[in-house]
Amino acid sequence: MKTKIAELRKAKKMSQEELAMEVGTTRQTITSLETEKYTASLVLAYKIAKFFGKTIEEVFDFTDMEV
């Protein structure tokens, strides 16, 4: 799934490790999210969006998702 995590993180001048510590996950998970290898759970998506002061839809791109 496409995300704006890398973009938002770089705008805040944060490292992946720092972001991971803030949202309660590991650097590897942040890397996987940024490289679109892994899709975050609702809880993690909420934590990330909340950290950046955005909604989940603003951080995660759901346009390709089938319902």
Add this chain to the structure above:
Amino acid sequence: MEEFRKKVSMRVSIITVITVIYLVLYFLFMKYLKIDDRVVGFIVGSVIGIVSILCFFSIKYRKALKNEYEFKKLYNYENDERRKLIKEKTSKITLMVTFFSLPIFATIFGANNELVFKIIVGIFFYILIVFGILKVYFMKKF
């Protein structure tokens, strides 16, 4: 987080107790039992290996308990959802591979030896029973 701190402290205590028991048993075995040289080599190697692993985890947990950053990092690592997913998928595939390979192994290696055949079939049913019990348990739990 406090719950996890207690859990980590408990782990340190358990590791210490296990290490002491292991070393005491090792010295008692070595002093009072007459064992073949090859077996001694295996025992020494396994004791060194296991005690090293226990020491590694003990140091890791003690370090985390003293340093807040390391503690949070350990907490995040142990509760990481991607890690849990990887563990879950690995376990599932390992079980499937084991489950489907055992009948093949029983046929190949048990063809000329009845005992080997019985052992492999026994393991197959043991895994099947454990799997069934756990499945029922988790179906009722969630």
